[in-house]
Amino acid sequence: MAEVKLTEQQTRIGEHKDGSLIVLAGAGSGKTATLVQRVGRLIDKGVSPRQILMITFSRKAAREISARVERQFGLDGSDVVVDTFHGFGYRFLRQHKDLFGLGEDMEWVILNENDQKRLLNEIGAEFAEKSNFDVKLLRKALKQGFALWSLMKQNGICPGNVSDALIGLEKARCSRTGDTPNHERVQLVDRLVAETLVQYERDKRKSGYLDFDDLLILPTKALKRYPDIARALSFQHQYIMVDESQDTNAVQYWMVKEIAQHHKNLVMVGDDDQGIYTWRGARVANLKRFIKDFNAPIAKLERNFRSHSRIVECASKLIRHNKSRLPKTAYSEDHGGDFPQFCVAQRDREMAENIVREVKARQAQGVPLSDMAVLYRTNRMTMILEPALKQAGIPYTVVGGMSFYERKEIQAITAVVRVAHRWKDWQAIKALQPYIDGLGKKGMNDLIQKLDEYDENLLGFAVHKAPQQYGKGGIVLQTFLISLFEAAYSDTEGLPQYKILERIVQWAKDGPMKLLDREKDDAIRVKRSENLDLLLHEVRLAKPDDYFQYLMEGPISDYQDSHDQGDYLTLSTIHRSKGLEWPHVMVAGFSNGLMPLDTGRMNGRPAANTGENKNKFEQDDEDDGGRPEEERRLAYVAITRAAQSLSLHHASLYHFPGGEPVVVEPSPYLEEMGLELSPQQAAIISNALDTEQPLSYQSDQKKTTGAAQSPTPRYADDESRPALNILG
Ligand SMILES: Nc1ncnc2c1ncn2[C@@H]1O[C@H](COP(=O)(O)OP(=O)(O)OP(=O)(O)O)[C@@H](O)[C@H]1O
Ligand SMILES: [Mg+2]
CATH class of the missing domain: 3.40.50.300 (P-loop containing nucleotide triphosphate hydrolases)
Structure with missing residues (x-):
């Protein structure tokens, strides 16, 4: 986006200081550009940059906005808080982990999809066994059940007991199919799914695990339950803006509402014609709710600055075929372009x-x-x-x-780092089982079960002499862990974070995992190795205070092997x-x-x-x-x-x-x-x-x-x- 001189319509939004406002305007009308300008105006009016919070759709957009704020207003990019909903939620959870029973020495871990699946299937298998139910059938039902569960959480519902879970799941299913909920007709499989999901939530909390939906629903629940925390946050974030708000889901809206309702300084910017995440629970209805809750005046922008008139006309003609939309006009003053x-x-x-x-x-x-x-x-x-x-x-x-953090080698390294830091991260060590020669899946599961029973953690297990009861697999695992802990801890004092990670990555490359050598395809092997180098490069550039935390944030970042330059x-x-x-x-x-x-x-x-x-x-x-x-x-x-x-x-x-x-x-x-x-x-x-x-x-x-x-x-x-x- 080039530097812009705001139009009259845009200036009114840019100059808006106190109170709520909603900007509903078409693509390319300068919504984001105007929000950035508003940051400057607020600062001119004496607002401290640190009191401004801008929430945007992706980390990439957040980075771009930060860079523009930095460039245009001579600020340090981190002065104004620019974040995504997930990022904001995660930071909240880290700051308030005591509310969730997490001790000082424990950190949250964001589960990746494989961890989620494994955890869910493990829990499901136990319930299926108890009820003599076919595990495979349950696994299949869990897939669908989890999708509904996720949707429920995005709508702010996360039942803590099985009967509420059953009601919620049936309602969620019917909202998709158009059927009338029938709560009488509960089959064994429905009950098992509900039991598994409720237990899944409990197990995550106990182990400090988070899934994506938790990053939104847990902070929102906490803000509702502890109004003092919400008030303190509203004091910290006096001016809140949300870009791309048409893709805000119910729980995201509630999160921001809990904070903003104390000062009402909330500006939401969006285009209902660009709502493209309804399948993830995002609903334009939240914009309407905002207008009502905050009595927000509506501002419009009509001139498209991005595209010439032939593109704008085609776009307008197309979107007019949608029935459920707010009426809008769009025009461009650039009449010179080619037809699409x-x-x-x-x-x-x-x-x-x-x-x-x-x-x-x-x-x-x-x-x-x-x-x-x-x-x-x-x-x-x-x-x-x-x-x-x-x-x-x-x-x-x-x-x-496929996002960078979902890549096999990056997941493996993340699991290694998790094991090195959280000695009871059972999901991480299970994720490494395929890389440990001589230890099968069942062997690993039995070992973990025993460790759990004896209340032993992986470090304790590694430094103690492997007791007889762990069997042959115990020795294999112990050897693996000793070697890893040595790479992570011996003579690392005073080393910069990326050096420690470098050692761990090197250990993974050379060590028992032989991660890269297992891949037969040369090109993939090279790519995998490059991805690990890229990760090191990222950590080196970011100079995080805590590289473990930095890696944990990976899944919620948009970081890819993207080439921002070049x-x-x-x-x-x-x-x-x-x-x-x-x-x-x-x-x-x-x-x-x-x-x-x-x-x-x-x-x-x-x-x-x-x-x-x-x-x-x-x-x-x-x-x-x-x-x-x-x-x-x-x-x-x-x-x-x-x-x-x-x-x-x-x-x-x-x-x-x-x-x-x-x-x-x-x-x-x-x-x-x-x-x-x-x-x-x-x-x-x-x-x-x-x-x-x-x-x-x-x-x-x-x-x-x-x-x-x-x-x-x-x-x-x-x-x-x-x-x-x-x-x-
Ligand atoms: N007043 C202006 N004068 C000149 N250029 C402008 C003006 N306002 C916006 N622009 C430019 O128009 C383009 C679109 O602006 P912007 O990305 O802010 O639009 P948007 O409404 O946020 O679009 P989208 O709906 O796609 O997110 C950018 O290149 C921006 O720099
Ligand atoms: Mg925009």
Whole structure:
């Protein structure tokens, strides 16, 4: 974002000092820019920077806002508190761990998905055994039950007993399916799921474990229960602003409300047309609740500063098809730009080639790669795009893929560090079992059970002579632990944090885990090693007071192996592109089945998946689609990221790994945006749709590369536009 001189409408928001305000405005209207300006105005009016709290959607956005505040107002970036809801919640929990019965010497640990799953399944297995119930069946039911549980927690409900849990789960299920809750019809499996989930919460508390939803619900509950703490926090954070508030869920809203209700200085900024996380419980209803609770006046911004008028018009036409939206007008005063382009390819790989060609053409015009982005609805699109980009030698960075902290090697190192610091972190040591030669899963579980029974911790176990009752596995584990503790503790006094971590990483690389050597694929092995180096680099740069805590925050950060500096093309899911902008945006997969998303169809299965069975263990950025208005909002977010040029790429045939080849028509949004196909494009598309047997790339290599057979126009040189301007 460039430095801006606020308009009159924006100035009124920027100058707003005391009391509540809601800003509802379209994409690119300067909402975020105005909030940043407001920080400066508040400081001019005598507010201490430390009293300002800005909550934003992602750590990346938080970092960007901090940097702007620093640059524009000459502040140290950390003076103004800029955080995410999860980050804020985590800091609260650390500060008030006594409220949750955590001793001074104990720190919270944020569980990763695997830990969560393991813990849940372990508890479930015990309940299943007691009731003579099939463990596998229960595991399956737990997956769905956990998704509902997570949703309940995001709505502020976390029952502490089984009967309330049963009622809550049934209600949550019915809110998804539209059924009427029937609390009489409880089956054994429902009871077992409820028992497991209630026990899961208890076990986490006992061990100081947190899952993602806890980062929000625990602080909110505490703030409600202890109003004095909320009041103290409100004194600390006198001026609170929330960006992207359309994606705030109920518990996030309550968290901020508990604090802000004491001074009412809360400004919420959002665009209901960009609400793209309803599947995670985020609801525009919270904006309405805010207006009512705080009697908040509404301010609007109408001029779009990001995009030229042709893009803004297309976006407005599209989003007007949504029925449940607040009326808004948007216009741009930049009337010079090109119409969005629609580009047709026969097959997905050809679509990737078209994108490569477009990127190269822009590069040849002197556009840096960092000014371009390729956006897509589903992560799987990277499997189609990456090979083409690699082959063309175009450096790129993927945002929103598997997050850095979910990578196997990073999880393993985190588990090692956890064991080194928390000697009763049973989930961490269990996560390391596959790396310990001579100790099987059952052996490890038995050992941990015994340690727990004897109230022994891992350090105690390592330094004492392994007692007979631990058996052979005990000796293996002891050897492993002694070696680890030596790396972590011997002669480390006075060493900087990153040096200690360096030693631990080195130990992991060389030591009993032989983590990297186990990987057969050379490229993956190198990448894994690089990722560990990157982690060390991060720690070195961050100079944390406590690197253990720093690593624990990893899962709630947006840190990736992203290249913030340097010239890279950005590949991103639409979800992750929120709030960002690029001069040139390409949307990959502007096809029916991808936009709107219908996962079932794209896998070659008939029925649309409504997303109800989404495995909520996956804290990724994707659902399964199936909500028509939300899908349209996603398309709206994608196209409003573009400042100067927008191209929408369609392929008639997609074949994602693991699925069947499918033939699809262009996205219906094309028509809704007021764009039309050229006669050539219409011919290519109807040709493809007439083909009865879609051809798979794998089964028919020759035909896929056979450009001569393709009626798609080919381009003689890189300067050529990759596709036809459909209105031109
Ligand atoms: N008054 C202004 N003059 C010039 N440029 C402006 C002005 N206000 C905002 N901009 C620019 O317009 C672009 C969009 O602004 P910003 O990102 O703040 O919009 P937004 O409303 O937050 O968008 P989104 O809904 O996508 O989050 C930025 O490049 C910003 O610098
Ligand atoms: Mg914004």
